[in-house]
Amino acid sequence: MSEQLEGEIDTVMIEQRLFPPTEQFSQQARIKSLAEYQTLYDEARRDPTKFWETQAREHLHWFTPFSETLQWEAPFVKWFVGGKTNASYNCLDAHIAAGRGDRTAIIWEGEPGDERKLTYRQLHSEVCRFANVLKSLGVQTGDVVSIYMPMTPELAIAMLACARLGAVHSVIFAGFSAEAIADRNHDAGAKIQLTSDGLYRRGKVLSLKETVDQALAKSPSVKKCIVLRRVGNDVSMQPGRDFWWHELMEQASDDCPAVPLDSETPLFILYTSGSTGKPKGIRHTTAGYNLYARRTFEWVFDHREDDIYWCTADCGWITGHSYVVYGPMTAGATVLMYEGAPNFPAEDRFWDLIEKYRVTILYTAPTAIRAFIKWGDHHVDKHDLSSLRLLGSVGEGINPEAWMWYHTKIGGGRCPIVDTWWQTETGGIMMSPLPGAIATKPGSCTKPLPGVSPRIVDDNGHDVKRGRGGMLCIDYPWPGMLRGIWGDDQRYRDQYWTKVPGMYLTGDNARQDSDDYYWIMGRIDDVINVSGHRLSTIEVESALVSHPAVAEAAVVGKPDEIKGQAITAFVTLRVEGEVEELRQALKMHVRKEIGALAQPDDIRFTSALPKTRSGKIMRRLLRDIAAGKEQVGDTTTLEDYTVLARLRDDED
Numbered sequence: 001m002s003e004q005l006e007g008e009i010d011t012v013m014i015e016q017r018l019f020p021p022t023e024q025f026s027q028q029a030r031i032k033s034l035a036e037y038q039t040l041y042d043e044a045r046r047d048p049t050k051f052w053e054t055q056a057r058e059h060l061h062w063f064t065p066f067s068e069t070l071q072w073e074a075p076f077v078k079w080f081v082g083g084k085t086n087a088s089y090n091c092l093d094a095h096i097a098a099g100r101g102d103r104t105a106i107i108w109e110g111e112p113g114d115e116r117k118l119t120y121r122q123l124h125s126e127v128c129r130f131a132n133v134l135k136s137l138g139v140q141t142g143d144v145v146s147i148y149m150p151m152t153p154e155l156a157i158a159m160l161a162c163a164r165l166g167a168v169h170s171v172i173f174a175g176f177s178a179e180a181i182a183d184r185n186h187d188a189g190a191k192i193q194l195t196s197d198g199l200y201r202r203g204k205v206l207s208l209k210e211t212v213d214q215a216l217a218k219s220p221s222v223k224k225c226i227v228l229r230r231v232g233n234d235v236s237m238q239p240g241r242d243f244w245w246h247e248l249m250e251q252a253s254d255d256c257p258a259v260p261l262d263s264e265t266p267l268f269i270l271y272t273s274g275s276t277g278k279p280k281g282i283r284h285t286t287a288g289y290n291l292y293a294r295r296t297f298e299w300v301f302d303h304r305e306d307d308i309y310w311c312t313a314d315c316g317w318i319t320g321h322s323y324v325v326y327g328p329m330t331a332g333a334t335v336l337m338y339e340g341a342p343n344f345p346a347e348d349r350f351w352d353l354i355e356k357y358r359v360t361i362l363y364t365a366p367t368a369i370r371a372f373i374k375w376g377d378h379h380v381d382k383h384d385l386s387s388l389r390l391l392g393s394v395g396e397g398i399n400p401e402a403w404m405w406y407h408t409k410i411g412g413g414r415c416p417i418v419d420t421w422w423q424t425e426t427g428g429i430m431m432s433p434l435p436g437a438i439a440t441k442p443g444s445c446t447k448p449l450p451g452v453s454p455r456i457v458d459d460n461g462h463d464v465k466r467g468r469g470g471m472l473c474i475d476y477p478w479p480g481m482l483r484g485i486w487g488d489d490q491r492y493r494d495q496y497w498t499k500v501p502g503m504y505l506t507g508d509n510a511r512q513d514s515d516d517y518y519w520i521m522g523r524i525d526d527v528i529n530v531s532g533h534r535l536s537t538i539e540v541e542s543a544l545v546s547h548p549a550v551a552e553a554a555v556v557g558k559p560d561e562i563k564g565q566a567i568t569a570f571v572t573l574r575v576e577g578e579v580e581e582l583r584q585a586l587k588m589h590v591r592k593e594i595g596a597l598a599q600p601d602d603i604r605f606t607s608a609l610p611k612t613r614s615g616k617i618m619r620r621l622l623r624d625i626a627a628g629k630e631q632v633g634d635t636t637t638l639e640d641y642t643v644l645a646r647l648r649d650d651e652d
């Protein structure tokens with residue numbers, strides 16, 4: 001079938017451009033050619049157990065070697081059974097033992113411009129001390145530690161200190177609301193809270209402690225709170241509950257051996273949106289996750305000794321877990337961490353950082369790239385970006401225009417772009433070009449990594465014909481996969497393993513082109529992607545209807561130049577009121593219930609929501625209205641979509 005025909009059926013985007021890596025890049029790469037990739041991929045496919053067994057023996061430290069590589073009783077998996085390891089040891093002690101303790105682990109820059117550097121030895125010492133602090137407050141293996149902190153070295157230190165003890169961290173992005181923290185703390189049964197007095201954002205100070213105080217009032221399981229002094233604002237400290245980080249650290253010893261932990265000891269919980277109103281606590285465990293983060297980091301970012309690597313993600317998201325902390329640090333990389341906004345004090349902050357620290361690898365998100373394009377090339381032109389050799393993208397599909405700009409303007413035409421497809425649930429990158437081996441096509445995540453076995457299937461679970469779109473599934477376990485949803489095995493089964501029996505359902509649609517390249521085509525469920533972050537439309541709807549003025553709400557994504565998708569909410573009211581006032585009140589309400597990232601851009605009031613005869617909200621129609629494809633008059637007052645609905649009552 002020709003590419004043209006495939007395109008007609010499945011996608012309006014037909015991208016023919018092919019960008020092979022330069023010879024110079026390939027020659028120096030870990031994986032140098034398509035043939036080499038194919039050999040590795042085939043080896044893993046023939047005998048995945050053997051493949052991962054070798055990887056695990058060679059790339060993790062074992063206090064006790066494992067006796068069995070894989071136990072797979074679908075949908076529950078155990079990797080490296082009987083073995084004992086420790087992710088904090090692999091990230092720190094292993095480098096010191098190998099005589100590499102003086103390598104720089106973290107180069108950090110705060111938003112106001114303050115700088116710090118920590119070698120692996122120094123980081124080890126901080127982590128040990130903080131692990132002792134946690135112990136002194138009663139934290140033990142298996143306890144859940146809730147972390148709500150800015151992007152400071154202490155955030156990574158806190159994560160690694162938990163890992164050292166076998167305590168389970170639950171990092172909550174510092175933009176979430178008090179309600180969201182309390183929900184997550186409650187679901188996880190968190191025992192202790194870590195936070196800071198505040199954080200810097202675009203030159204302003206935001207108080208985190210205040211938000212945490214509100215959250216802790218509704219988090220009965222949390223008995224203690226450690227507060228990092230970051231901005232020096234006034235905070236209230238509750239005696240007996242709240243402690244200053246620096247005061248506890250003063251007394252702490254830096255002798256704290258890593259606890260040998262069973263491979264399947266939970267390492268962290270990370271909450272993410274699903275297709276229902278309640279966020280899911282995705283559960284990852286120690287050995288499999290750690291190995292997967294390390295190997296995918298090394299393969300995809302082609303890591304070399306002299307690299308200065310910068311992943312711009314916050315540790316509040318999975319990208320920060322896997323590719324700021326666990327992947328690069330297990331690999332012994334030098335990681336740049338930046339605390340603040342990309343446009344403070346000016347729109348060239350990223351380029352300034354790259355020039356200043358001679359960054360060689362940049363991993364960022366399409367939403368950021370689109371913002372840079374909008375801000376203008378002159379910000380880029382001021383800086384020398386010649387240190388860059390590789391670029392990465394994550395969070396959503398990268399549109400070809402943004403890809404080309406990233407390639408030419410940032411990469412100077414010489415840097416491969418790795419468009420990495422993966423999810424919170426997968427633990428690490430699943431599909432991506434290997435930069436020395438696989439020619440890229442703008443907008444495609446190209447091929448699966450070794451050990452990853454994707455399938456594209458129809459509603460009956462049958463493989464679709466090449467070129468057709470279908471549900472993207474993974475038909476064999478991999479070490480980084482989620483082990484479940486915290487406290488809810490049934491939801492884990494229902495969500496990921498039921499619709500297509502025997503396969504992990506990713507929730508994304510995809511197609512494969514005539515070169516076997518994969519193209520992600522968006523979600524199959526009611527999850528939208530705002531600035532690379534997953535939000536469930538139902539979660540936002542639940543927040544809206546919890547406001548006393550709201551009778552019913554339907555939330556859809558609408559195309560947005562910068563964010564990819566923005567939120568439009570259609571709302572019917574219980575009470576009459578001044579429209580503009582209500583609109584503001586509802587926006588603030590969602591902010592309070594979830595956080596700023598879920599605040600609708602657009603709220604439209606309607607006398608009734610368009611529904612099918614069977615009573616289902618016609619979301620497709622609402623999406624068309626939100627995108628401006630259906631003209632429906634004045635949007636400042638009450639609208640009535642039921643007429644349109646009657647015209648389109650065929651929608652399921």
Ligand code: PRX
Nearest residue numbers: 394395396397419420421422423424520534
């Ligand atoms: O829809 C896919 C999209 O983001 C979802 C995963 O979101 P999250 O768990 O928050 O993790 C984001 C960081 C890994 C996926 O189901 N997505 C992520 N990366 C890509 C992508 N869509 C297309 N191309 C990508 N490279």
